[in-house]
Amino acid sequence: MHINVKLFATFRVGRFSEQKREYPPGTRVSGVIEDLQIPESQVGILMLRNRHISSDQELTDGADLSIFPFVGGG
Amino acid sequence: MSVSSAERYSRQVLFPGIGAEGQKRLQAARVVIVGCGATGSTLVSLLGRAGVGTLRIIDRDYVEPSNLQRQGLFDESDAAESLPKAAAAARKIATFNSELAVEPCVADLTPENVEDLLEGFPLIMDGTDNFETRFLINDYAVKNGVPWIYAAAISSCGVTMNILPGETACLACMFPESPHGTVDTCETSGILNSAVNGIASVAATEALKFLVGAKVQLRRTLLTRDLWFNDFAELDASTPREDCRCCGEKEFPHLAGEGRPHISLCGRNSVQIHERERPINFVEIQSRLEPHGIVRFNELILKFWHEPYEITLFPDGRAIIKGTTDVGVARSLYARFIGC
Numbered sequence: 349m350h351i352n353v354k355l356f357a358t359f360r361v362g363r364f365s366e367q368k369r370e371y372p373p374g375t376r377v378s379g380v381i382e383d384l385q386i387p388e389s390q391v392g393i394l395m396l397r398n399r400h401i402s403s404d405q406e407l408t409d410g411a412d413l414s415i416f417p418f419v420g421g422g
Numbered sequence: 423m424s425v426s427s428a429e430r431y432s433r434q435v436l437f438p439g440i441g442a443e444g445q446k447r448l449q450a451a452r453v454v455i456v457g458c459g460a461t462g463s464t465l466v467s468l469l470g471r472a473g474v475g476t477l478r479i480i481d482r483d484y485v486e487p488s489n490l491q492r493q494g495l496f497d498e499s500d501a502a503e504s505l506p507k508a509a510a511a512a513r514k515i516a517t518f519n520s521e522l523a524v525e526p527c528v529a530d531l532t533p534e535n536v537e538d539l540l541e542g543f544p545l546i547m548d549g550t551d552n553f554e555t556r557f558l559i560n561d562y563a564v565k566n567g568v569p570w571i572y573a574a575a576i577s578s579c580g581v582t583m584n585i586l587p588g589e590t591a592c593l594a595c596m597f598p599e600s601p602h603g604t605v606d607t608c609e610t611s612g613i614l615n616s617a618v619n620g621i622a623s624v625a626a627t628e629a630l631k632f633l634v635g636a637k638v639q640l641r642r643t644l645l646t647r648d649l650w651f652n653d654f655a656e657l658d659a660s661t662p663r664e665d666c667r668c669c670g671e672k673e674f675p676h677l678a679g680e681g682r683p684h685i686s687l688c689g690r691n692s693v694q695i696h697e698r699e700r701p702i703n704f705v706e707i708q709s710r711l712e713p714h715g716i717v718r719f720n721e722l723i724l725k726f727w728h729e730p731y732e733i734t735l736f737p738d739g740r741a742i743i744k745g746t747t748d749v750g751v752a753r754s755l756y757a758r759f760i761g762c
Contacts, residue, residue: 356655357579357646358611365653392597398658400598416657418601419574419581419646421613422461422551 349373349409351380356393356416359386371407378403380413392418427521431473444634445473451633452476454543456531456559458507459483460613461573462549463495464622465629469547470515472630476523477515480539481507481549482530482694483742484723484734492615504734506722528722530740531555532698533679536562545632546570547625553601554676554686560585560593561674569632573625578614578650580621583643583659584628587669590642595663617649685749692744693752700739702760707735711759731755 354366363384371379381388381403393416394401407413427449435445451474455465458481470477485493485500485507493507500510508526515524527539531550540546540562548571550556556572563570564587572593573582585592624645631639643656662669688694704719711717715728724735731745733755741760743752 356657357581357648358577360648360653361577361579361651365655389601392601393657395657400663414657416644416646418553418597419576419579420551420553420556420601421576421611422457422459422549422574422618 349375349407351375351407352410352412353380353384354412354414355384356414357419359384359415359417373409375407376403377401377405377407377413380407381415384415386415390417392416427473430519430521434472439636439639440630440634444636447634448473448630449475451545452478452543453545453547453629453633454478454480454540455547455549456480456540456555457549457551458493458495458511459489459549459551460492460494460615460618461575461622461625462507462547463493463511464619465547465549465573465626466511466515467495467518468623468626469629470519470522470524472626473519474522474629474633476525478525478527478539478543479508479511480527480529480531481511482528482736482740483507485510492613492618494619503720504723504725509722528736529738530694530696530698531558532696533558533677534698536677540568544568545629547629548572548574549622553597556593557600558676561668561677563587564592564594564668565672565674565677571625571628573621575613575618575621577611578617579646579648579653580617580624581644581646582621582625582628583645584632584640586640588662591644591659591662592666592669594668595666596644596657596659598666614650617647620649621647685752687747687749688742689744691747692742693746693749695739695741695743695752695756697739697741697756700760702735702737702739704735704737707760714759726759728755728759733759735760 395414397412484504485496487501495511495514506528508528512524512526567587569586642660644659646655667673704724708717711726717726726733734742
């Protein structure tokens with residue numbers, strides 16, 4: 349199935365801003381995070397079309413997933 | 423040299439968004455800045471130069487040489503003296519705008535003092551470097567209906583968001599959970615000075631809009647801007663989330679101090695003991711510590727070098743122990759030399 353993945357802030361470095369990616373049916377959000385080699389502890393926001401979700405949410409074909417990091421320095 | 427207000431603010435008043443009426447509002451305004459590192463320095467500098475009448479600056483740390491690359495309010499003499507950042511900031515403001523009322527607070531914002539330190543300020547600016555303090559500010563702000571502006575940066579990327587309680591999303595609407603485990607910091611990932619100063623400039627501009635009443639111009643998104651990779655993005659933050667524990671359910675666990683550690687890692691190689699109710703007599707403790715190492719102090723901090731550790735002690739009993747990331751070692755040093 350196709351998942352449209354949008355990354356934000358520091359997660360874009362060395363990856364991409366937005367990309368359609370292919371995953372097997374039943375893939376959860378945590379599977380995408382792992383596939384992208386993003387440390388889960390650094391994930392601050394997970395959204396499906398502006399709705400907050402958890403990392404164990406199962407994705408469906410055509411899902412629009414946004415992943416945003418904790419940015420805390422100052 | 424005395425500078426008239428008319429002359430000082432003449433260029434800013436010419437800008438239609440501010441004007442003479444807006445300038446009057448700025449000069450009557452009260453803003454509290456929590457944290458005076460890189461974002462805080464820029465916020466203080468820009469808001470102070472713009473003529474915001476009263477600035478309260480809350481910061482728990484002291485100036486170090488590694489700050490000078492990006493924290494524009496401080497210089498080498500501040501680092502040499504290890505001045506508390508809040509005090510150094512107040513001293514610097516007086517050199518460029520002596521008209522302002524500046525209230526430096528050398529303190530760690532905690533659930534115990536948050537009401538005292540933030541009450542009476544209609545706008546709170548984020549100059550902190552951690553989410554623990556930001557969630558505390560957010561709980562206070564939403565509970566009391568006080569706007570605040572989140573600003574942060576790492577590497578070459580800055581992030582900011584306006585929080586208007588009851589109107590826009592709050593920090594907990596956007597970040598439902600506090601960070602668990604390790605999160606990148608300026609110490610681990612580095613920081614570009616223009617990135618942090620740039621995002622603080624955006625936040626300061628939003629503050630000016632709020633203070634002059636240009637509410638329609640306020641941004642209602644979570645903004646990210648990467649200066650190195652020329653990247654810009656926004657997430658919608660225009661409405662509170664219905665099931666937000668803070669906006670929706672009116673739960674304020676950070677105000678209640680739930681889950682707050684009494685000891686935390688601080689910087690690259692330090693542990694902070696969040697003691698706040700242990701008044702320290704520096705003269706007395708100097709004599710106790712001198713047999714064990716070098717001691718220096720002024721009215722605001724005491725530093726004690728006991729190889730390989732450096733202990734910075736504040737009058738309320740708070741301590742930063744440099745040279746370890748082991749909480750147990752830090753607790754032991756505190757117990758041995760300060761007492762607990």
